[in-house]
Amino acid sequence: MSYICQNPECGAGIDRSKWRYKPKYCGTSCWHRHQEILRGQCARPGCDNPIPPKRGANKKYCSESCYLAVKAIPRKQCAREDCKNMTRRADALYCSAVCRKLCVPLAELGNAAQAAVKAQTGQIPRYEKRARAVARSNRENPRRARK
Numbered sequence: 212m213s214y215i216c217q218n219p220e221c222g223a224g225i226d227r228s229k230w231r232y233k234p235k236y237c238g239t240s241c242w243h244r245h246q247e248i249l250r251g252q253c254a255r256p257g258c259d260n261p262i263p264p265k266r267g268a269n270k271k272y273c274s275e276s277c278y279l280a281v282k283a284i285p286r287k288q289c290a291r292e293d294c295k296n297m298t299r300r301a302d303a304l305y306c307s308a309v310c311r312k313l314c315v316p317l318a319e320l321g322n323a324a325q326a327a328v329k330a331q332t333g334q335i336p337r338y339e340k341r342a343r344a345v346a347r348s349n350r351e352n353p354r355r356a357r358k
Contacts, residue, residue, distance in 0.1 A: 218245040
């Protein structure tokens with residue numbers, strides 16, 4: 212029976228003198244390097260620094276300056292009309308999952324109601340206002356190219 216170092220960069224065999232306690236690493240340097248790999252990289256776009264051990268186990272940024280740089284990214288208003296909160300990211304539409312869950316079913320119900328009214332009367336109520344809103348939305352969020 213032999214033990215192999217759990218560090219994916221090492222993979223070396225472990226010395227027989229350390230077998231008495233079922234070792235996972237060939238040395239402390241391999242253990243430290245593997246912990247850096249498990250902790251991951253900084254979450255700020257463009258920063259490739261690893262998260263240092265003193266930052267904690269569940270931190271996302273390598274330093275306070277990276278955290279502040281991400282926090283300084285401009286945000287926009289939530290897409291839900293009656294919500295006054297700002298989004299967490301510049302590319303997000305809603306401020307939270309709750310707002311998103313409230314908006315999507317309402318939009319689907321609105322489309323069904325519009326179709327029912329059009330079937331009865333032959334025209335859509337408040338069509339001009341809705342058309343302007345849809346055109347503005349399409350300008351701000353154009354469709355992605357197909358792959």
